[in-house]
Amino acid sequence: MFASRFGFVIWLLSPMTEGIGLQIGPPVWTGECGLPRQKCTAELPIVVENRRADRVVTVGGFELTETGYFSYAPVRHFSLPLVATGPGAASRRTLPGVSDTEKTQIVRVWLRFESGPATRITSGPFVMANPSREAAKLACTRDRGDWRTSMRGRPYCVPRAPDGGKTCHDGNECKGVCLFDRDEPVGAPEPFGLGGRFLRQKWRPVGHCSPFLAPPSCYADIARGRSSEPPSHMHTPASLVCSD
Secondary structure (H helix, E strand, O other), rough: OOOOOOOEEEEEEOOOOOOOEEEOOOOOOEEOEOOOOOEEEEEEEEEEEEOOOOOOEEEEEEEEEEEEOOOOEEEEEOOOOOOOOOOEEEEEEEEEEEOOOOOEEEEEEEEEEEOOOEEEOOOOOOOOOOOHHHHHHEEEEEEEOEEEEOOOOEEEOEEEEEOOOOOEEOHHHOOOEEEEEEEEEEEEEEEEHHOOOEEEEEEEEEEEEEEEEEOOEEEEOOOOHHHHHHEEOOOOOOOOEEEE
């Protein structure tokens, strides 16, 4: 594997399979990476080299997947036109719309020697270089932001909130979100029932402003405008929200 000092270039040569070599990269990026609403994708070049002197190889489908021990790792399939590659020649293809990730990946290529059975060659593991992502990560660390990875593997930075930790009763009181902590009593208990024989307490939710401008992956919050609603005579469980 070769990588430039700036991380712009990654070339990988797979182990030889039936005289076939496989090179990956470098990715060509479109768009900006590193913030929650930013999106960038890459065109990932693939070079399949036929180093046999006696047989034509037909290059078929491509797969891009994460490495690891989990059988449910997402696999993306690319159906590109078949290309016949003669002895000593190379087939250059491009995988479009590849999402940004810091995870280690591999490429699998399906091919066939003349009329023989289909076989598959697998690249060595690699992490895609992305200058935009690396710059965003450095800025995130410098500004004490939170560098996260979405459920789909996309890395991004959530900036720190200037009012993180402040007590709140309404989502409108926070730059980020108001994270629910507990219900607090409002006023003194009130009598109710026949002859006022019983007492009941009014409650309202109280929380704190999130430390970052976006909440954690799973959280219970106090909605915007909640303080305009009257206090409740019952504890109302906060709903747990999970988002990417």
